[in-house]
Amino acid sequence: MSKVNWTGETVDYGALGRNGIMKSAGVNVYPVHDDCVRVAPITSKGVEGRCFIHIPSADREAVARMIYPEGFK
Numbered sequence: 323m324s325k326v327n328w329t330g331e332t333v334d335y336g337a338l339g340r341n342g343i344m345k346s347a348g349v350n351v352y353p354v355h356d357d358c359v360r361v362a363p364i365t366s367k368g369v370e371g372r373c374f375i376h377i378p379s380a381d382r383e384a385v386a387r388m389i390y391p392e393g394f395k
Contacts, residue, residue: 323352325364337363339373346371 327348328335337346345366354360354376362374377385387393 323350325350327364337371337373339363339371341372344371 325348328346335346336343338344344363346363347366347368348364350360350362350364350370352360357379358376359379359382360374360376363371365371
């Protein structure tokens with residue numbers, strides 16, 4: 323599992339889960355099986371939120387390009 327905590331001193335970013343909007347402090351990213359990764363929010367309390375998205379491994383690069391179209395430097 324890889325963990326990414328958002329930078330900055332305040333938690334101004336949210337995620338929508340089954341119980342409504344939560345404050346997000348980062349995300350956990352980990353493989354579910356060979357052809358899929360799971361991305362789940364980390365709440366402001368430091369626990370994984372009760373929502374996630376599965377991204378097929380074949381589409382990870384396409385998703386990364388959409389998030390950061392200029393590329394990584």
